[in-house]
Amino acid sequence: MATATVFPSLLPLLFLARVCGLSVAFLVLFWALTFKSSFLNTSNSLPQQDLIYAVLHPVLMVIGFILLSGEAILVHRWLPGSRGLKKSVHLCLQGVALASGIFGIWTKFQVNDGIVANFYSLHSWMGLICVSLFGAQWLIGFLNFWHRGEIRTVRIKILPWHVFLGLYTYALAVATAETGLLEKLTFLQTQRNVSKHSTESMVVNSLGLGLALLSGFVILAAVSPKYQILQSKLLYSDSRCLAS
Template identity: 70%
Template sequence: MAAAHSFSPFSLLVLARLSASIVAFLVLTWALYFKTSFYRHSSFPQEEDLIYAVLHPLLMVIGFILISGEAILVHRWLPGSRNLKKSVHLCLQGLALACGIFGIWTKFHSRDGVVANFYSLHSWMGIICVSLFGAQVRAFMSYDARILRECCQWLMGFLSFWHRGEVRMTRIRILPWHVFLGLYTYGLAVATAETGLLEKLTFLQTNGAVQKRCTESMIVNGMGLSLALLSGMVIFAAVLPKYQTPHSKSVYSSNKLHS
């Protein structure tokens, strides 16, 4: 616990953002500079198929993983009110979910169809990951709507004390599960990306399109290492205890006495 408190959250956030920037740079370089590696069914690929093939890693890595990781950091360390943190967190998670759904759609939109792209561990993990993520966002929105209804009832004067206590108890029961599922889904998304990188690079090397020791292989392997480093820092930042000021401690103690 002392080691965690001695670690500077600001340094951790800087390292996390730096790792995310490296991942974004590597995936952009790979997708845009080596884009012909993404479609090798024929010697003359259609431009539309190339666009969809390139969009898949961009949307899933930058749009889904990096934005959802930023949503976790924002909810934990963004200065400001609790409502502001929740609003920014939910907006970023919604954007990440949209990118994930569209990223999967681009993969299934090719002329091979859905079944041809739904055979590997990577594809199965991707479907499970996006489904869990969507359920998380949907549950979070429903939870907020329930609290809003209860608060309206409280403001109207009906059972004010009991509704206020129910909101607090509901939040206490749901929050640990929301945090666990959020971190689990984020880790699963990174693992899914790693399997996708391995699958793609193995396919290219087996067909002789890419050498084992070349620039593209180094970029893909570097992206995998950067994603692993980023996920560790994001999860660590999510569970790292916050510094408590004397004022926050007194408020926390007061809330315990009243609960």
């Protein structure tokens, strides 16, 4: 049964994911660098330093955390070479993404009033859970698949959980970013009268849609090849029931 055509081949998917990723990177940089005044905390006495921290937050979370971890997910699909090399690059990229995420959260503590005062919004709650899950995933991944501290049967049992939780954490990171974008924009619109149809609003909305689209391509590329391999077995048994 010709099942290779069920999903698009990997190359166009990887290409689309990269085009989306580059657009998202451009949009977040354009937003952060062009609309700097939106990131200023007017009540603070150190606007210049605050501005750097405030601008760094979306840049680190979107480019450092989300885009880099998306690329780390895709490494198993595009990097030529041994499995060991793929695992090393995956681990390193996820490590840099995790560091960016932690640094990105840390920047918020510098602008506002300490750590506890920051954790009031759904965005902050989701972000904390997301980075904690990400850290746990990285540690378990390191201990099991790279450091190989566990026996083979345990590693085999952990692998599908690692894949599912990894993709879930990635999707949660994107959802958290969407809430962050909307929180910032709603604040600007109600507090500083930024127009609902201004260029800034359009840039932030496009950034949000770009992230949603990117996550779809990354997750599809991540699950697609295995799905293809197994497709013939699956479809043969399912087609008579589901599609009949």
